[in-house]
Amino acid sequence: MNPTISVRGLYKDYDGRRVLENINLTVGRGETLGIVGPNGIGKTTLLRIIAGIEKPSRGEVKVNGRVGLVPQDDLLLPWKTLKDNISLGLVLHGASREVIEEKVKSVSSLLELGGHLHKYPKEASGGTRRKAAVARALVMDSDVLLLDEPYVGLDVKTTQSLAGVLNRLRDRGVTLVIVSHQLWELASNADRIVFMNGPPGRVDGEIDLRGLSQEERISRLLAETRRYTVD
Amino acid sequence: MESRLRDLFSYIVNFFLILLAWQALSSISRGILPGPVETLQWMWSNETLSSIGYNTLITLRNAVLGFTLALLLAVATALISRINTSLDSLVSSFNVYVQSISALIWILVFLVIFGFKSPIPPILVTTGVAYPILLSSLLGGMKAVDRKIVELAELFGATKRQLFTHIYIPASVPYTIAGSRAALGAALRISVVAEAFGSSGGIGYKLTYYFDLYNYKGMMAWALLLVVLMVLLDKLVLEPVERWSKRWLP
Numbered sequence: 001m002n003p004t005i006s007v008r009g010l011y012k013d014y015d016g017r018r019v020l021e022n023i024n025l026t027v028g029r030g031e032t033l034g035i036v037g038p039n040g041i042g043k044t045t046l047l048r049i050i051a052g053i054e055k056p057s058r059g060e061v062k063v064n065g066r067v068g069l070v071p072q073d074d075l076l077l078p079w080k081t082l083k084d085n086i087s088l089g090l091v092l093h094g095a096s097r098e099v100i101e102e103k104v105k106s107v108s109s110l111l112e113l114g115g116h117l118h119k120y121p122k123e124a125s126g127g128t129r130r131k132a133a134v135a136r137a138l139v140m141d142s143d144v145l146l147l148d149e150p151y152v153g154l155d156v157k158t159t160q161s162l163a164g165v166l167n168r169l170r171d172r173g174v175t176l177v178i179v180s181h182q183l184w185e186l187a188s189n190a191d192r193i194v195f196m197n198g199p200p201g202r203v204d205g206e207i208d209l210r211g212l213s214q215e216e217r218i219s220r221l222l223a224e225t226r227r228y229t230v231d
Numbered sequence: 232m233e234s235r236l237r238d239l240f241s242y243i244v245n246f247f248l249i250l251l252a253w254q255a256l257s258s259i260s261r262g263i264l265p266g267p268v269e270t271l272q273w274m275w276s277n278e279t280l281s282s283i284g285y286n287t288l289i290t291l292r293n294a295v296l297g298f299t300l301a302l303l304l305a306v307a308t309a310l311i312s313r314i315n316t317s318l319d320s321l322v323s324s325f326n327v328y329v330q331s332i333s334a335l336i337w338i339l340v341f342l343v344i345f346g347f348k349s350p351i352p353p354i355l356v357t358t359g360v361a362y363p364i365l366l367s368s369l370l371g372g373m374k375a376v377d378r379k380i381v382e383l384a385e386l387f388g389a390t391k392r393q394l395f396t397h398i399y400i401p402a403s404v405p406y407t408i409a410g411s412r413a414a415l416g417a418a419l420r421i422s423v424v425a426e427a428f429g430s431s432g433g434i435g436y437k438l439t440y441y442f443d444l445y446n447y448k449g450m451m452a453w454a455l456l457l458v459v460l461m462v463l464l465d466k467l468v469l470e471p472v473e474r475w476s477k478r479w480l481p
Contacts, residue, residue, distance in 0.1 A: 051386060052386065053382050053385075053386060067386070069383065069386060071379060071383065073379070075377065075379055075380050075383050077380065077397075077398070077401075077402075078479050078480065079401045079402065079404070079479045080401075080479075088384070088387060088397070089387040089388075091397070092384065092387050092388055092389045092393050092397065093387075093388060120478070120479040121479075122479065122480070140387070
């Protein structure tokens with residue numbers, strides 16, 4: 001499988017301080033990669049570099065396809081309704097009203113957002129805002145979706161609902177990279193999980209969950225939890 | 232709704248407290264300063280509705296035109312400041328200089344340039360006073376935009392122009408409206424002063440006209456009209472607009 005994302009020998013320094021060291025990753029098309037590590041280890045920085053928002057100090061990052069980013073704090077524009085937030089990228093690309101309506105409708109239906117589109121972000125729950133941030137990335141027909149701590153602050157029901165949505169996206173061939181500081185949040189999504197440790201942030205191990213039943217996934221994760229120290 | 236009723240009640244109570252204080256001052260001054268009842272009686276019997284309307288409209292025209300010009304200039308300057316960090320720094324320091332210029336200096340400078348009977352000085356003076364207030368509000372609003380929001384918009388391929396129209400300008404609207412409330416109030420107050428210095432109409436002109444005639448009842452009547460005008464403008468126009476502009480704020 002040709003990698004959709006390829007990270008080779010990546011280093012990142014801020015003001016002479018190394019935050020990422022020799023990161024090597026590959027993610028195949030339609031694969032879901034989880035990245036787990038303690039707070040402040042550079043997971044978000046790595047995601048921002050893959051998204052192209054930041055440049056690496058050294059190394060190479062290749063991404064095939066359109067990238068969508070779902071930031072940890074949603075970053076919805078508070079002065080726009082959820083519908084206008086979701087369609088932001090399309091509007092910036094000059095899409096026609098018909099295209100915007102069609103795509104927003106389709107993605108909203110997938111994410112069960114239909115009844116909330118007229119709301120401003122402040123009127124929506126945390127889970128709805130998170131889904132709107134996912135929808136904003138999806139309407140752009142993203143081939144790669146980068147999600148930064150997507151489950152933080154969500155209740156169990158919303159977490160399960162969002163995990164279901166992400167699985168449906170994977171089934172559609174969307175490549176997902178999910179960053180989390182909680183290993184168990186990735187249990188129902190990830191095909192592979194890489195562990196980061198440090199500082200400086202570096203890849204410290206990997207587990208492959210592909211082809212395992214749910215019971216096998218859980219016992220594997222339990223075993224790995226003992227091996228890796230995660231906050 | 233309950234807080235709005237409480238608000239209205241406070242305004243009514245304050246209105247009567249001010250009237251009482253005014254009456255008390257009038258009594259202390261032994262008739263030199265006319266009381267509210269005398270003032271209203273004078274207005275009723277000495278001023279025609281057309282004179283009140285004409286002069287009020289002149290003052291409103293001066294304030295609104297000056298304010299609009301200031302708003303256009305402030306938006307243009309704020310946009311220039313977003314081009315790069317050097318221009319941002321230049322605009323910020325320019326604003327400090329403009330803020331430091333007293334309204335009196337603007338009045339004298341524009342009277343020297345345009346003459347005492349020109350309608351232009353009161354308009355430009357209000358521009359000079361409202362501009363730094365509006366510019367500060369706009370710059371504050373634009374700087375309050377989360378840098379990550381801008382980065383995200385750039386990830387979507389936003390151009391510099393789109394960043395202005397979709398991010399910076401809408402984000403600064405509540406700040407600008409709040410600033411406009413202060414700026415329009417200042418514009419009205421300063422427009423009246425400019426009219427007093429050199430103009431052939433407006434509330435400020437009428438105030439000085441009666442002051443020069445030692446007619447304090449006429450002076451107080453027009454002063455009262457100015458206060459009522461400002462309160463009505465604030466409560467009926469500016470406050471609802473500000474509330475609307477902040478509807479999305481958390």
